[in-house]
Amino acid sequence: xxxxxxxxxxxxxxxxxxxxxxxxxxxxxxxxxxxxxxxxxxxxxxxxxxxxxxxxxxxxxxxxxxxxxxxxxxxxxxxxxxxxxxxxxxxxxxxxxxxxxxxxxxxxxxxxxxxxxxxxxxxxxxxxxxxxxxxxxxxxxxxxxxxxxxxxxxxxxxxxxxxxxxxxxxxxxxxxxxxxxxxxxxxxxxxxxxxxxxxxxxxxxxxxxxxxxxxxxxxxxxxxxxxxxxxxxxxxxxxxxxxxxxxxxxxxxxxxxxxxxxxxxxxxxxxxxxxxxxxxxxxxxxxxxxxxxxxxxxxxxxxxxxxxxxxxxxxxxxxxxxxxxxxxxxxxxxxxxxxxxxxxxxxxxxxxxxxxxxxxxxxxxxxxxxxxxxxxxxxxxxxxxxxxxxxxxxxxxxxxxxxxxxxxxxxxxxxxxxxxxxxxxxxxxxxx
Numbered sequence: 001x002x003x004x005x006x007x008x009x010x011x012x013x014x015x016x017x018x019x020x021x022x023x024x025x026x027x028x029x030x031x032x033x034x035x036x037x038x039x040x041x042x043x044x045x046x047x048x049x050x051x052x053x054x055x056x057x058x059x060x061x062x063x064x065x066x067x068x069x070x071x072x073x074x075x076x077x078x079x080x081x082x083x084x085x086x087x088x089x090x091x092x093x094x095x096x097x098x099x100x101x102x103x104x105x106x107x108x109x110x111x112x113x114x115x116x117x118x119x120x121x122x123x124x125x126x127x128x129x130x131x132x133x134x135x136x137x138x139x140x141x142x143x144x145x146x147x148x149x150x151x152x153x154x155x156x157x158x159x160x161x162x163x164x165x166x167x168x169x170x171x172x173x174x175x176x177x178x179x180x181x182x183x184x185x186x187x188x189x190x191x192x193x194x195x196x197x198x199x200x201x202x203x204x205x206x207x208x209x210x211x212x213x214x215x216x217x218x219x220x221x222x223x224x225x226x227x228x229x230x231x232x233x234x235x236x237x238x239x240x241x242x243x244x245x246x247x248x249x250x251x252x253x254x255x256x257x258x259x260x261x262x263x264x265x266x267x268x269x270x271x272x273x274x275x276x277x278x279x280x281x282x283x284x285x286x287x288x289x290x291x292x293x294x295x296x297x298x299x300x301x302x303x304x305x306x307x308x309x310x311x312x313x314x315x316x317x318x319x320x321x322x323x324x325x326x327x328x329x330x331x332x333x334x335x336x337x338x339x340x341x342x343x344x345x346x347x348x349x350x351x352x353x354x355x356x357x358x359x360x361x362x363x364x365x366x367x368x369x370x371x372x373x374x375x376x377x378x379x380x381x382x383x384x385x386x387x388x389x390x391x392x393x394x395x396x397x398x399x400x401x402x403x404x405x406x407x408x409x410x411x412x413x414x415x416x417x418x419x420x421x422x423x424x425x426x427x428x429x430x431x432x
Contacts, residue, residue, distance in 0.1 A: 034116040041198055044130045047109040047137055048200045052241035054102045056311060057250035059144045059387045061261060062095035067389035067408050068268035069380070071290040071297050074260040083293060085401060085409025086432055091417040099148050100416040103141040108156045110138035125191025128184050129198065129205070135181035136209050139174040143216050146170035147391045150412040150430050153423075160422045171220045178213045185209065202310060204239035211239075211314040214322045219391060223326040230319040230326075238352050240310035249311060251304040251385065262290055262297035267380050268389075270406045277348060277358040278381045295405060302384070303353075317343050317355060317382040321375055325396075328371050336371050337362050343378050355382065372396050401432050 033039030064070040065082040072079035078094045089096075113134035117127055145152045146167040153162035154173045185206055190199070199205060214229035243249040255261045263283050266272035272279065283298035290297050303311050324339035341361045348356035357378075364370050376396040380389055393400060393408045400407035414429035 034112055035120060037120045037122050040113065040117050040120050040122070040130065041126075043109060044113055044133055044198050045200075047106060047113070047134070048203070048241075049247060050102075050109070051106050051137055051140070052200070052243070052311075053247055053250060054098075055106055055141065055144070056241055056387075057254065058095075058098045058102050060251060060385050061254055062099060063148060063387065063390045064385055065261070066410055066413075067393055068264060068406060069385055069389050070255070070261045070268075071264050071293065071295040072260070073262045073290045073297065075292055076260065079260060080292075083409070084403075086403065089410060089414060091414040091420060091429065093414075096148075096413050097416045097418055099144070099413070100419060103145045104153075104156055107138050107141045110134040110141070111156060114138075123191050123193060124188050126194045126198070128188035129190030129194030132181040132185035132190070132205060132209070133199065135177040135184065136205070136212070139177035139181065139212060139216070142170045142174040142177065143212065143219075144387065146174070147219075147387075148413050149415065151427055153425075161425060162423065163425050164427055168220060171216050175213065175216050175220070175222075178209055178216070181209045182206070182213070201242045202238070202240040203242075203313065204237050207233050207237040208239045208313045211319065214319060215314070215388075218322050218325060219395065221329070223329050226322055226326045230322040233316070233319050235316050235319065236352055237316075239313040241313060242310050243308050245307065248307040249304055249309045251300070251311070252307050252309060255300045255304060262288070263300050263385070265296040265298055267384050268406065269377065269380055271377060272381065273359060275359065276381060277356055278384070281348065281355055282384045304385075312353060312386070315355060315383060315386065316352060317346070318379075318386075318388075321379050321382060324378075325372070325375050328368060328375065333366050333368070333371060336375075337366065340371070340374055340378060343382055357381065369397075 033043060061070065062082060065072055065079065066085060072083040081088050081090070081093050082095055111134075113130055117130045117134070122130070142154070150167055151164040152167070152170055154165050154170055155162060190205065210229055210232045214226050214233065217223075217226035217229055255263070266279070267282070282300075282302040284301045286297060286299045288297050289295060303309055320339045320342045324336045324343075327333075327339065328336035344357050344359040344362060346356045347358045348354045350356055362374060364374060373396070376392055376398055379392045379396075383389070383392075390408060392398075394411060398407065401410045403409065410432050412430045415426050420426040
């Protein structure tokens, strides 16, 4: 059933294309999809597939150059502009356009599910699963847009004139969507039909909702809520985006095969500890330097070593580091260090994905600044190429933006030219 619906979505996928303001010549078919149970199920499956193929790619590859996790390894101008950052980057850059358009495309799909799933005949548990899934995916898109842009629309608007709101409001809206997702899925548990035929293989809906609640509460400074949400995540659970021959792991395709990007030595840090076992997990040694900027680079391994490698939706280690940061910001330094040590001393055998540092316990200063610096260093290594490095750099007080090869090169992206052309509410670009 999943394969059938995936095929249906691909054939009809242009119904939810990049330009949300263009009149849709297939409107009659779209309305038919949204008013039948089979159509709603197909859209739920297609939303997941689109996100795994397109959004995971956009949320990791491009910001990882800005955060210095990846190096551009090509003379393509759009990637060199990303690597230069600062004033060299403009809204005409295709990487910025992809983050913007792919986010609002999936949000549009989620909105269609939320509006129409209650109106078609579905088993109660199938409907609740679809609704929870839609709220989760909408939240993920809002959260990643808020990581890349200082202001953005909270939702898709039919006339293309959506108002821009501060990123703090986008995070709040994302948390609200996650709350609705969790309430929906726990009050009416998803059905066997939903779990077997609609939900992506290997994807843990409840724990992923809880993990993203922890992430976005942390990003907005809701520290006790972040602690509570992180504690609710099962540390042994896994949740992944699956890939196959028709729907390849996007980082494998762009980094390993195309070789237009490459992981920076030592996760792009100047202070990685020798003996950190995560280096060997995520990268394979190389003597190469990037072309044309000559950054030392490695080969990519980890979750991207083949076309069909699954990519985690979140990592268990993120929850320990979320608790560490929340404890530190609440003044509980000893508790923060205990959570840091849980990550530092974890071996690959202790982790459901095999991610482990196998380092000795933290022995640095116990000041807030020192502990936050250590949390940043651990997050960069534990969550390498998982879409949080740029936000971590800003939030945890790392230096930048600058042209320094170890510092982020922008705080936020300029707004996509396509949005500026279509939406008169688009604000002036941030200086950097």
